[in-house]
Structures are given as structure tokens and as C-alpha cells.
Amino acid sequence: MGNGTITCPHCGAVSAAGAFCESCGKAVPSTFATSPRIVSGDALPYSAAGQKLVGDELRKHTNRAAYTLLAVGILQVTCGPIVAVTLANAPGVGLEGMVGVLLVAQFVVAAVFFGLYFWARTAPLPASIVGLAIYVTLVLINMATSLSSLSEGGPRRGFGGCGIGLLDIIIIVLLAQGIQAGLKHKRLMETPPSM
């Protein structure tokens, strides 16, 4: 047996060293010493077992983003009325006497996020992208109204009165992680397993 050749235990043929026999196509013992491979964070596995493991892990992240969308919808329904009343009574915001309109707006936003949650159950990536865009839009509008109300002596909301809080940051981070995981999962599914 020369260097770089292997005898197939299935058919007995001698062929060049590799993972499969060139004569019968069955797996042959590896000629190289094996050890656990360390795969870097961005690399994708090519084995079926590796893809299953990484895919399950990525799926957890995308599910987390879907539940984040559901949580935002629930928050809009439960805490939205309080926010609406606060905004309507806050000086300098220009929303005095618009409690009804604000309440409807809160419930519409909640309905949108509930819809995104159900969309995320089948297609987490687009739902996470749209959810992130909508939520950041709401945060930016809140920041704009908070900064205006701050100059008029209104209530301070969020960090330094800028209108963005810790919960907002957590939600944005979770949605962004969900998008990253969704992209990676999509690419993983497009890579056919080699062995």
C-alpha cells in the first residue's frame, strides 16, 4: 500500500486516500488523525450533524426574535394606554386632548406587532426585519417628542430624558440578533451537507 492510497473495507479496491471509496462510493476510514475541529463563529458546518446542531441553535435565536415581537405587542396593549394618557397630558408635546387618537394608535401598533409575530412563526427573517424597522421608528418618534417636551419642562423619559430606555435597547438588540441568526440559518439551509 503506497502513500496516499487506501484499501476499501467494503469492496477491497485500492484508491486514492479520501473520505469515500472511488470504486463503490462508501465511506472509508480516515487516513488522517482526527480531533475535534474548532469552527470559528462565522464558519458554517458542512456535515449533516453539524448543520443540525448549528441550525437548532440559530433557530433558538430566531424564535427569540419572534417572541420579542409578541412581547412588544403585549406591551403596547397593556402599557400603551398609560403612555397615551401621559403624552396627552404632557406639556409641550402638542397632543393635549388626543387621548382617543393615541389609544387607537397604540392598539393599531399592537395589532401590527401581533401580525408580525404570527408571520415570524413561518418566516422569522422578514418579520424580524420589518419589526426592527417599525420599532426603531417608534423609538425615534418617541425621542423626538421627548426632546420637544423636555425643552418645555415636560416629564423626563428614558436615559437623560431622551425618550429611549433600557427595554427599548434590549428589544432592538434581540431583534437585530434574530436577523443575524436568520441570515445565517438561511445560508446554512442553502449549503448541502457533504457527509
Added chain:
Amino acid sequence: MSESDPERATAPPPESGTDPAPSPRLVVPVRFCRDCGGARDPSLAECPHCLQRRLAAAQRDWRSTDASSITSALALYFCLLGVSIVSILWVVGNRADRLPVEGEMAASVVFSIIVLIWCLIRQGDVLAGLVRVPHPLWLAAAAAVAVPTFLAATVVVTVLQAAGLKNLVYSTPFLEAGYGYGWVVLTICVQPAIFEELAFRGVIQSSLGAVLGRFEGAVATALLFAILHLSMPSLPHLLLLGAVLGWLRIRTDSLYPCMVTHFTHNFLVVLAERHGGFPSW
């Protein structure tokens, strides 16, 4: 593999009186790839399965292409949103009912500049939709499909008016400020038709569609289109309009039908305000 397979070389018979030692077979013509186990033509220099995988991996760095497409789409959306946020800040800060006409025109110019910059950056996404000119019947259909979207908008606004919501007029501020209907059509009909379509159906839908798939990309773009207008009462018919425009983009692979529909929809709004044929808003 049967014993009578002509491709298998047979071993010489063992000598009498000795244990038959297993003798290695001679090397046979390659029929399976040693790397992936897939069947291959021995006359080919490389396994087609491995070659396909290698070329696909080389052609596309998934991390940069998918992520950059989504980042570009969201960045454009947030830049355009920034224009609206600045307008809101001005209105709230000055306790005004709405932005003055000159402010609206300035915002339109800034919006257009941002979109043009993105079109230069993502030329591939936009040129594909501009190069292709569909059959004239599609342009006529695009104009016709704006009528039901306009009627849907009218129904929504009528319901909201009945609920006591304040009317929102588009052309009256222009006329009161001394600008004629030419400026009204340019600012409310032509500019949004061209630049909003370049932004949404050109850059954003192409970018998202490349990553998410055509249908999901169109739905996501329609949602972003509706949200960007920052008008809760207009959300239902803007969503419908966005969905129709996304479908036109996919169906015709061109931006021109989308521009025609958008222009016609907005023009019908202005026409209704002028002639009072429909409830004004």
C-alpha cells in the same frame, strides 16, 4: 456489486496448502468522488458536485452580500425617516399644525437627493428596473389599477371622518401660499411617484427580495412604505397601495408601471380635492 462485474479485477487463486490471504484489488476506474461520495464521470477532471459547491462558495460571500443588502435597505429607510422626523420636530417645536409649503418642498428635495445617492450606490438594484420597459398595455393597466386603490383610500378616509377625525388636505396649503396647481402636481404627484418608487420598489424591494425571496421582500417593502408616511389613518390604504406596487414590480420587472400607478393615485387625490367630487381630506 456482483462477482461477475467485468470492472472488478479477480485475484489469482490461492496456492494449495496455504491460507488464502486477502489480496488487494487492483485500482479500478473512478466512479465515485472520494471527497463527497457522489457519482461522477471518470472522464471529468473534477467531481461536478464538489465543483458546484466550490463555485457557489467562491462566487458569493454570504456574510457580505446578504447582510449588506439588508443593511442598505434599512439604512435608506432610516435616512428617509430622518427627513420625516426632522419635519415632526419642526412642527412640534413651533406648535404648528403642519409644515409650511416651503418646508415641504425642501423636505422633498432632501428626500430626492438621498434617494439619488442610494441609487448611485446600489446601481444594480435600480438599473434592472429602469432598463426594462414593459408593454404599453401594462402601463395602461398600472394607471387603471390606481383607481381601486384611490377608492379604497376614499372609503377609509370617509370612515375616519365619520369618526370625527380632522381632514388632511394636500393642495390647499400650496394654493393659499400662492403656488399654482403646477407646483401641487410636481410636489405631491410627480416627485413621490419617481423618488419613492426608486427608493422602495427600486432599492429596498430589490435588496430585500434578493435575501428574503420576491414575495416576502415585496410584503416587507409594502410595510416599510406604509410606516414611513407616519400617518396612522392612512396606514390601511397605504398598505394596499404598497402591496399593489410590489406586485407590479414583480410581475413586470420594471419600475415604470409602479411610477404610473403611484402618480395616478396621488393625482386622483389632488383632482378630488380640486373638484370636490369625493369627500376631501
